Amino acid sequence: ANKRIALVVKNLGNTYFDACRDGANEAAKQLGGMEIIYTAPTKPTAEDQIAVLDSLIAQKVDGLIIAADDANALVPVGKKAMQRGIKVISFDSAVATGGRLMHLSASSTPMIGAKQVQMIAKTLKGEGEVAILSAASTMTNQNSWIAAMKEEWKKPEYAKMPLVATVYGDDQDDKSYREMQALVKAHPNLKGVISPTTIGIRAGAKAIMDGGLIGKVYITGLGLPSEMKDAVEKGACDSFAIWNPVDYGYAATMIMADILGGASAKPGTSVKMGRLGETKIGDDGEAVMGEPFTFDKSNVEKFAKIF
Amino acid sequence: MPSDPVLTLAGISKSFPGVRALSDVGFSLYPGQVTALIGENGAGKSTIVKTLTGIYLPDEGSLTVGQEAKHFSSPRDAWAAGIAAIHQETVMFDELTVAENIFTGHMPGGTLIDWAEARRRTAALLKRIDADFKPETKLKRLSVAQQHMVEIARALSHEAKVIIMDEPTAALSSHEIQELFRIVDQLKAEGHAILFISHKFDEIFRVSDRWVCLRDGEKVGEGLTRDVREPDLVRLMVGRPVDQIFPKRALTIGETVLEVEGLSNATEFEDIGFTLRRREILGFYGLVGAGRSEVMQCLFGMSRPTRGRVTLEGRPFVAKAPADAIAAGIAYVPEDRQHQGAVLPLGIRENTTLASLGAHVRYGFLSRNSERAATRMLGTRLAVKAAHWEQRLGELSGGNQQKVVIAKWLATKPKVVILDEPTKGIDVGSKAAVHDFIGELAEDGLAVILVSSELPEVMGLADRIIVMHEGQMVTAVTRGGPGWSAEAIVAAATGADHQAVAA
Amino acid sequence: MKRLATYREIILAAIIAVMVIGISIVAPAFGTRDTFVAVLNDTAFLFMMALAQMIVILTRGIDLSVAANLALTGMLTAMVAEHHPDLPIIVFVVLSTVIGLGLGLINGGLVAALQIPPIVVTLGTLAVFRGMIVVIGGGAQVDGANMGANFQLLPKLTVFGLSSIFWIAVLIAVACWLFLTRTRPGRGLYAVGCNPVAARYCGIDLGRQQLIAYAISGAVAGLSGYLWVARYGVAYVEIATGYELTVIAACVIGGVSIGGGVGSVAGTLLGALFIGLIVNALPVMQVSPFWQMAISGAVILLAVIINARAEARPDKLILPRARREAARVGA
Amino acid sequence: MREAPIMTDLALRPSQPAAAPQPKPRYTVADRAPRRLSDFLLRWETILVILLAAVIIGNTLLSPYFLDLYNLADTTYNFSEKAIIALGMALLILVREIDLSIAAIMALAALAIGSLAAHGVAPPLLILAGLGVGLLCGAVNGLLVTRTGVPSIVITIGTMSLFRGIAQVTLGDQALTTYPDSYLALGQSYFITMPPTPLSFLIFLVLAIVFGVVLHGTAIGRQLFAIGANPVAARFAGIRVDRLRFALFTLSGLLAGLAAVLLTARIGVVRPNIALGWELDVVTMVVLGGVAISGGVGTILGVVLAVFVLGLATFGLSLMNVPGIVINVLLGLLLILSIAAPIVIRRFFGRF
Ligand SMILES: Nc1ncnc2c1ncn2[C@@H]1O[C@H](COP(=O)(O)OP(=O)(O)OP(=O)(O)O)[C@@H](O)[C@H]1O
Ligand SMILES: Nc1ncnc2c1ncn2[C@@H]1O[C@H](COP(=O)(O)OP(=O)(O)OP(=O)(O)O)[C@@H](O)[C@H]1O
């Protein structure tokens, strides 16, 4: 029979995760004999995600690929799945150790953090106040990226580019938009904003464009080319980064296939990612897919058609 | 008959689940005449009113207005046909103004409401019924009697040919009742046909030209008022003769139970003081709005006095809530049945035992059997008419609801019972039963306070009467003593005799 | 006829004035004309949605599905724009209003014809409407870039610096005011909310009034859906989740009685402005993001309670004036 | 005093002639309502039983994984905590109140549990802390509602932000993740192994029985119905309306605290957004259970049945991998249709 692999993401109707699903399907097609179940909880909370996972465990699927809404809360249910012989890995946003075999990061956390600080430094030529516009204060990956940014910020070349505020738009367009407006008001000398969330960056860019702030304030962060094309062309955003989510879904599925095929996924071993090669699992059970990709005027048009 | 009828009902029947409220009823109304519709509680009077005003659709039968057969599916149809009514239940909008209360449903004006016109017409209507409040006043600021005036004004506002009044005097005191009669006479003179429902025979004989009697949903007779006498009508209604007034029982009054001294509230009443003894019935008389209910509700723990002292059986008594008063043995039958008395969605049994649940607890649980027994006993005693004891109170006729409310309070086995307009809307036969019951309770050692706007009732039952006016006690008279006359009491109540006294 | 403002509304206006002054002292950046313009622009949605909600609450109802309606209509309109980016703006305005109206009529139909409690109906349609976004569009998001410039033009138009959304809210407010104070169906809403039985005895059809109320609520939510998507430049499943409670909170602060029959346009607008001020001021005052929720909760509670105090029912005035004790007559 | 209670005397004296002979009424009043099949069939609980049977049969036919003891036991985890709160909410809605702050109370109670656990406090104290915080928050709601006279929907929309806001202030972007194993075992292993029964489900069943008995069998229960049907008349009838209201809000808070204890044990982590949005889920359970929002009508049996209908329907649909949001569409339709159906049936086949 077909191997059934569930791709459990944070929420439906999200372009980013839909692109991941396309990658997973691509991998399944390439491998054959594999069925992808793409699903997500109604609300992006751990409790709802656990209910979804419970039903997948009940169906005795073969593998679970999870983008966790809460790292720790999914550990018990991940354990339960593994006890029942289901292979569990996480991607995008990790399940804590113990609840999964391994985690595939799109890119390493320090790399993502550093990248965003570097991008804004390049745009501002290293001078001017900068703020962070994040998603909800509870989101694990956002928080760890922010921590990584602050680490990068300690370097002397950013001395003239202070971080003045961190605000949260809760991944809602209206709140993010309002927070962006408030940032500009509260910090008249603000020059740059980093938004490590696709919703935050697009709402922030919109606020810049609508508020006549182009050229005064720049935004960067993690965004999708299809959503950011306009902002880049109008000059609200100089450059932004993201990994290719299609590749990301593809890689996670390939790794799952490898594990189902017998790979141990123990720290120190390597797993196969199909056309993307191999990746080595670190001591913390995490592996990295690659580097984030930077988009600017030169290439955004091309990728906007893909994701 | 003097002229052609304006309205004729023929063969009207209406059933509710389990009850045939009307069967094959037919009669006519004539211009310039007042027809009294009489019958016991639950006979079907209000049901007739509702069929005539398009609120209920009759199951069978026909309505003819003038020469035309009509079919009412909404109150608007009835208005259009020239029929307007004052209903038994208060149907008013607390938060809206007097003008809006009168014109809701038929506002003057075109696309936009013509407020100036509405106000002008309201003012004219209020003037016509001699009411002294303003069209812009919010209804909730008016007294019960004034609200009633608004309902009357609303019925008049339709310029209807037929005006129906379902127990219009129940909430009024003698002064306002005279006022109402004046209006009725005036309408009659203008050629309106009036259907008048009341349980009070003096009123029926005062205003009506003709009568129609219902019993158990059937018409059992009709005729000219001048041709009948009261006992005949009563016999028709009830199916047998009834002693309407029980002789007052001669009781020896016992020791003091309740003593009230200098009870005051900042705006409602002042310096109320009296003593109440076992086996005594103490009447409180006054015009509607004199503040009697507020005094009683204060004693009952619904509000806190600013000054004054209450002693119950020799001990100081403070009620912070009705529950305290009930625990101490005081029961209060509230005047506002719809809001304060009846729990309409619950059944008769549940209503009857609500204030005395403790008596039906066995091993921690409520005993349905015990509740049923009590309900059956009290319900039968007060002649409640219903299909079964589990029937929802909302499905009973107004008078029967009132009986259940009284039963609820009598079931608490009180030492002192305060009855606030207890027989409002109750028919003659049942009223006698209630009066007899009150007398019997007194005989058994209970102390009774009877608040009533019906002078014959107070004078017939009470040993002493305290008269209130504008929140103050104006006089107190003892049965057989000086001042024990209807004229003197009414004069005191209207404030003619301005001399506050202590009882 | 109607006084322009009740006692309660004056109190609320005073609270708002004190708040504005207070905030401007703490955060001088707030006390500028720009900020007020931004607050009004940002609160425009709340103004219109709260007015529509008030109309429903007047009939003793509640419409919990407004945010879901907004999201669904926004999505459908955006999908149309995706395929026909060159349609004139008016088409989108009409289209979204009509879609919203249709959704509102579903609520109204269920409430009016079957007399199912409104909270049940709209709790159900809240889930259904939002879910339909996924069912219809497959859940895919529509990006601003694909909607076309025309579609997104309206919110950018300004008059006196205020966005067209604000002016639309003003139009809706005036229309509501006229409707509620000058027309028969408008007054009928108050009547059925105040006392449904009495309204029936006055020949006012409860069902018809409910249908009108939910239709208005739906139409306004639908129009807001288009404006929302046009303003924020994206349509997806989760826009405006939970917004219904904000809308209801605005009504309640504005003195609309959940029990029906009481509420005014002025009060509701003030209620919405109150919330709009808080959510806009807290970030500008640089209050820690973690504190914002607690503070807005506390402030809302406070406003509601002060307001209730102001409206507390006085004792009856039965004693002749001269004999009333001075102490408690103040109320 | 000297005599026995007065009414008892009267009650025992029907045959004794009164001053005037008491005429027999012309009609007899039956003790009970006539029983009609249509009334029984259109009873809300009957409809829910039919619905539940349909859900179980449908799911069994459509998914081979449904009728599996362990799967069923596992799925009770996902609704038992909400169901426990629904019992308290049912009583509140019965008396025309509502508590929208329950999920926020859970956040605050979970916060207390989490921070104490981080300091190594023993499980019994953790449980007490959760219950205590819940109780306290409920009491705050109760106090505000009874003292200010502001409708509870308004008060609890306010406390909803306030309570969760406090959790957010205290916790910021942190999560509390250390708990004693014996505490986690409460939520992560079966309390009874055969048949497999999670603790939360067992507590729900026991509480449902207690609530049912109290509501339908005792004087307090009757008083709640009366308050729901007419609060003013209830107060006049000597019912301590505000005291009971206060007690119900406190109880609702306590149950939310209990749910927080169970949920934290189950997921082993506390964040400020824990249980986000549960209030509407709980209200849905209660409303589908047939408790009338207008007060005075409802049964605990109905609520229990509704909990099972919703829980099992959700589980069945997710076994077929229907996305959660689409499940919500179906449940929303179910809610409306199941309430509309009897009304429509009555209208077409009834006498009016
Ligand atoms: N909605 C209803 N459902 C069931 N039965 C009803 C309903 N309304 C009235 N009834 C019954 O119809 C009968 C007639 O009631 P109706 O209200 O017409 O009496 P009435 O003559 O006005 O009495 P009263 O003098 O007490 O006002 C009563 O037996 C009553 O129980
Ligand atoms: N002068 C007044 N100003 C405002 N409200 C008044 C005034 N007089 C009376 N009221 C109204 O009076 C009503 C109470 O009147 P009601 O007829 O119940 O009087 P009451 O105190 O019960 O008198 P009684 O029991 O003596 O008939 C209240 O609803 C109150 O609004």
Ligand SMILES: [Mg+2]
């Ligand atoms: Mg009647």
Ligand SMILES: [Mg+2]
């Ligand atoms: Mg009175």
